Amino acid sequence: MALSQAKMDATEARLSGLTLPEDGGWISASRADAQTRLRAMGMPGRRDEYWKFTRPDTLVQTDTPQAAVFDVTDEAPVFDAIDRLKIVFVDGVFDADASDDLTLAGVSIERLADAGQTDIHWAKDIYGVLETNGQVPVERPLAALNTAYAEDGIVIRATAKVEKPVSLIYLHKSTTSDATLHHVIKVESGAELTVLENGPAAARFNKVMEVEVADNASFHHIRAQGRDHERRAATHLFGRLGTESVFKSFTLTANGVLTRNEVVLELTGDDAQAHVAGAAMGDGDFHHDDTVFITHDAVNCESRQVFKKVLRNGATGVFQGKILVKPDAQKTDGYQISQALLLDDDSQFLAKPELEIYADDVACSHGSTTGAIDEESLFYLQSRGVPANEAQGLLVLAFLAEAIEEIDDSEIADDIRDRLEGWLKRHRD
């Protein structure tokens, strides 16, 4: 369908302020292609069904909405105690001085720009490719925008079991920064890689991560988005899973005025396993959107989506989650749960769980609930001497437990749990 004039104008207005990065080597062709695709689909607008619950305006507009820099002084940075290889970006620009040496056994790490200069590069088969695949059946223009205009990012290829996590740290220092990062990751057959991400990144952040998990490989991803109240982010995680591969991703979001996290996974090899989980906590001006699309295109695969949100003072949570089971994807085991705990009457949770199943021998279940703290449980705890706010904290953590359990590494899970407890302590009446 032809684009409306208004949408075309909005798209051209956005693109007019941007220039395609030059001298990208083989990446230039991907960028030009992405720009063409973007022009054909147009920037997301309020009338788009896929943006029904989240207004894209501030993610699309040419001028970057400002976001004050928030200094965290009341807790150590997340993952601080974890032994990891640190790669630092400041407002979306790689900071070599602050980063560790990019050498680690079992993995090769380079900057996107450097990868572009190598004519025959493995990342060529992934950069913009998984993103393009992910545009069907639903268009994701912000991801195409990213592929076209991202100048920085990291390219990681794991060929063995990597001993420590690769940690991407996103610092935010400018109130007007508009950061675009595009990472490409390949976990080769039999290899294992953990990638950590944390930090607010910028006033406005557009990030794409494309991950190819080969046969028998395993990829773990744990992310903690920054506590800056005014930051905005649109992120896409595209994954393609081979036979008997494992893909597990967990995201913690505490604060942020607007966050849209999209995860698009394709299970293409038999017996693959994909788990995507998230815990989001919002107080006041907070809009958090998890949009997930998992396609089962192979036999005997398992996928889990576990999303929990705790909302208060008018915060809004959104969940759009879909499991698509293609005709040949027999023995699929799909599970999807999205739940919100509303701590007052002003907050809201908007959920659209979807199953589309074309195979006849599958087990898929989904559930979505919105509720308040259970008064009976609260009274029971209080009657044992636990003060009301502490009792509420216990019940909130219990509510979030199922999502945190999706993190395999107990040290990282404990770190995440500490963040949640910290948030609860700070956001008590």
Next chain:
Amino acid sequence: MLEIKNLHVKLEEDKQILKGVNLSIGAGEVHAIMGPNGSGKSTTSYVLSGRDGYEVTEGSAELNGVDLLDMDPEERAAAGLFLAFQYPVEIPGVGNMTFLRTAVNAQRKARGEDEMSAGEFLKVVRAKAKTLKIDADMLKRPVNVGFSGGEKKRNEILQMAMLEPKMCILDETDSGLDVDAMKLVSEGVNALRDEGRSFLVITHYQRLLDHIKPDVVHIMANGRIIKSGGPELALEVEHNGYADILAEIA
């Protein structure tokens, strides 16, 4: 220990439940309340422990001279009040052990005492759990989740044993228990009896009072205590029902 005077309570929807309850329990005493369904027994226990939804329209309730009705539930607990629930609440996601330690330490903190160390706590809880035949698995599981009726009631008594309250209210602790479980629970309660601790046992059946021997038995009907006496009163109810007593005061 517990002084209830002329207590009037109505539900939020305006239904008057208690219509002038008077009850005085001395230190170390065990009192039992029996009465027909709907007489206000459970309401009494909930009002004393501070549950939402009840409005006290008249009267007072004091624990060792301190006004109970003015306190939050957790303050009442720290002051020494404990309610063993008729239907203990299941709390998925909160481990039983975490729950117990949080409760014990919250009360100690409220009383200005030092928190119990993890090691010390573990030692105490294991010893007490053993006498109530609560195994390690029950301590690890989420609070009351998947517990049988008997396990839930034993877990209530374990909480009581850990919190060492001064005034214990047992709301139909015998309901849903088989003979052996009732014996076990009663032994748990009896082990806690001492001159500084009082009990209010709410029950429908005299049988529980064979195990937990009361000093005084009260009959409650229509929101009031209509008759008080010794243990023989419970036997009378067991044999003749409430009809005679109700007729007597009518």
